[in-house]
Amino acid sequence: MNSYLIYGITILLLMLSFFKDKKKTRMALKKGWKAFENILPEFLVVILFVGTVLAALDPQTISKLIGKDSGWVGVILAALVGSVTLIPGFVAFPTADLLIKAGAGLMQIGAFISTLMMVGIITMPVEIKYFGKKMTIYRNLMAFIFSFFVAYVIGKVVG
Numbered sequence: 001m002n003s004y005l006i007y008g009i010t011i012l013l014l015m016l017s018f019f020k021d022k023k024k025t026r027m028a029l030k031k032g033w034k035a036f037e038n039i040l041p042e043f044l045v046v047i048l049f050v051g052t053v054l055a056a057l058d059p060q061t062i063s064k065l066i067g068k069d070s071g072w073v074g075v076i077l078a079a080l081v082g083s084v085t086l087i088p089g090f091v092a093f094p095t096a097d098l099l100i101k102a103g104a105g106l107m108q109i110g111a112f113i114s115t116l117m118m119v120g121i122i123t124m125p126v127e128i129k130y131f132g133k134k135m136t137i138y139r140n141l142m143a144f145i146f147s148f149f150v151a152y153v154i155g156k157v158v159g
Contacts, residue, residue, distance in 0.1 A: 039088070046091045054102055063103030068159070070108065075151045078108040082115030083144060086122045110154035114147035 018025045057065075066074040087095065096109045104112075119140050120127060127136040 039090075042088060043091055046087050046095065050095050050098060054098060057102075059103040062099065063105075066099070066104045066108040066112070068105035068107070070105065074105060074108045075111045075148065078104075078112035079115045079144065079147050079151075082112040082147070083119040083140075084121045085116055086120075087116060089117060092116050106158050107151040107155040111147045111151040114150040115144060118143035118147065 014025070017028075054062075064070065066078045070077070092113055096104075096113055099112075100106070100109055121140070124136055124140065127139075131139070
């Protein structure tokens with residue numbers, strides 16, 4: 001029901017914008033479509049990857065690897081996977097939801113999302129170019145350690 005409400009408000013505001021300034025609204029819609037076209041290939045690859053993983057691994061396996069009962073070993077595994085994965089935020093959260101529904105634990109997903117957003121092993125060469133090797137390693141190491149704090153807090157608050 002919330003989705004329909006949000007879509008309705010969006011359509012209403014789009015119509016209001018269109019009546020106020022047709023040219024700007026058309027330009028905004030074209031820019032939005034271009035942004036969507038640029039993001040679509042990454043989005044499809046991630047969705048296909050997650051779909052394949054969820055199809056290949058049954059909920060019991062996911063639960064065993066990164067489920068609530070996997071404990072800190074599962075948190076470490078999820079943090080390592082998140083550190084080397086490059087997924088945009090708008091894809092990461094639905095992916096986390098799918099993993100939770102498949103049996104992943106909240107602490108483990110907290111570590112996964114934290115490292116996914118803050119640690120960039122794949123993007124290290126670019127970061128080193130702009131910030132230097134020492135700063136890049138320090139920032140990534142601190143972000144990796146912080147993800148365990150995030151997982152711990154999630155485990156205490158939600159778990």
